[in-house]
Amino acid sequence: MINVTRAFLPDYEEFCREIRDMWDSHWLTNMGEKHQALERALEAFFRVPHVTLFTNGHLALETALQALNLPRGGEVITTPFTFVSTTHAIVRNGLVPVFGDIKPEDYTLDPEKVRALITDKTVAILPVHVYGRLCDVEAFEALAREYNLKLIYDAAHAFGVEKEGVSSASFGDISMFSFHATKVYHTIEGGALSFREDSLVQLVNDLKNFGIRNAEEVAYVGGNAKMSEFQAAMGLCNLRHVREQIAARGRVVEHYNSRLGNRSGLVIPGPQPGITPNYAYYPVVFDGFKKDRNQVFSELKDQGIIPRKYFYPLTNGISCYRDLPSAGEEKTPLAAHVAQRVLCLPLYGELAPQDVDRICDTVLA
Ligand SMILES: *Cc1c(COP(=O)(O)O)cnc(C)c1O
Numbered sequence: 220m221i222n223v224t225r226a227f228l229p230d231y232e233e234f235c236r237e238i239r240d241m242w243d244s245h246w247l248t249n250m251g252e253k254h255q256a257l258e259r260a261l262e263a264f265f266r267v268p269h270v271t272l273f274t275n276g277h278l279a280l281e282t283a284l285q286a287l288n289l290p291r292g293g294e295v296i297t298t299p300f301t302f303v304s305t306t307h308a309i310v311r312n313g314l315v316p317v318f319g320d321i322k323p324e325d326y327t328l329d330p331e332k333v334r335a336l337i338t339d340k341t342v343a344i345l346p347v348h349v350y351g352r353l354c355d356v357e358a359f360e361a362l363a364r365e366y367n368l369k370l371i372y373d374a375a376h377a378f379g380v381e382k383e384g385v386s387s388a389s390f391g392d393i394s395m396f397s398f399h400a401t402k403v404y405h406t407i408e409g410g411a412l413s414f415r416e417d418s419l420v421q422l423v424n425d426l427k428n429f430g431i432r433n434a435e436e437v438a439y440v441g442g443n444a445k446m447s448e449f450q451a452a453m454g455l456c457n458l459r460h461v462r463e464q465i466a467a468r469g470r471v472v473e474h475y476n477s478r479l480g481n482r483s484g485l486v487i488p489g490p491q492p493g494i495t496p497n498y499a500y501y502p503v504v505f506d507g508f509k510k511d512r513n514q515v516f517s518e519l520k521d522q523g524i525i526p527r528k529y530f531y532p533l534t535n536g537i538s539c540y541r542d543l544p545s546a547g548e549e550k551t552p553l554a555a556h557v558a559q560r561v562l563c564l565p566l567y568g569e570l571a572p573q574d575v576d577r578i579c580d581t582v583l584a
Pocket residue numbers: 275276277278301302304305347373375376396397398399408409410
């Protein structure tokens with residue numbers, strides 16, 4: 220069986236060496252040595268002033284919105300072409316999601332569609348670097364400045380992506396990364412926020428630890444979203460291998476491109492100029508192909524190959540948001556078009572060339 224992805228694991232011995240100290244210290248969580256070491260290592264990797272770790276990406280994103288202290292009921296303009304987490308984080312903060320359409324070339328939120336949705340209730344923009352495709356960060360920066368809006372990126376897919384040498388962690392007020400086992404870089408479960416603003420460090424660190432400032436002062440209504448030492452140890456190991464893993468993914472993508480590229484009815488979004496990719500996903504849009512997406516999906520499944528329909532359904536079409544005034548997939552026709560037709564094929568560093576061939580043979584048959 221071949222799944223859409225397979226979590227990378229370091230050598231068993233490497234992980235054992237990394238956790239060995241814990242049997243002496245008995246320090247298992249609450250911002251211990253591994254946690255601190257991983258934060259500093261990621262700040263160096265991203266070349267950003269501040270990284271703070273979380274037990275998962277979703278709680279990191281919820282905390283980012285809480286830390287920016289957006290007024291309840293405020294509107295946050297976002298994309299429906301994403302994992303439900305993005306929209307849930309907005310709603311669970313008492314904010315209202317407003318959905319803008321995507322750009323046809325890279326499926327990221329279209330800044331011009333966002334501009335048209337800005338009202339006096341808008342408080343923030345929350346774009347997603349979907350599939351690791353970087354958003355138009357300059358346009359969003361300009362919009363946020365012009366309308367005095369907060370800008371938060373869901374960078375869950377964008378670990379290791381750079382624009383002319385500048386990390387995807389550098390844009391907006393805050394960026395959120397997911398380190399879930401299915402992502403390019405993982406800490407089993409995990410996530411992080413990256414940002415430049417010094418005053419956010421203490422606040423974000425307090426918010427992920429029940430709002431506790433010190434032993435006698437609880438300053439905020441915080442949650443518990445701390446990353447444990449075991450997760451951080453996995454992160455320290457995986458960080459040593461992530462560049463070679465991204466390179467290996469790149470070779471798999473080249474192989475896919477050589478088999479599936481330039482075929483009528485198969486749309487494969489190309490590389491973005493000036494951007495160093497991370498090969499997080501391999502989306503194929505079946506648009507006028509001899510078979511539709513669902514047929515290819517079931518043919519692959521019959522072969523024990525499990526692709527995913529990321530991102531179908533759109534979050535503005537799912538049942539829990541059906542009653543929102545801003546819901547409705549028909550309001551974002553480009554996103555609806557792609558969601559109906561896209562399939563993410565299996566992609567991970569160790570995916571064997573003969574497996575890629577078998578997947579492509581089935582797609583093309
Ligand atoms: C994975 C993901 C998240 C949530 O991250 P978790 O670490 O699984 O909580 C949020 N947004 C997007 C786009 C994701 O793919």
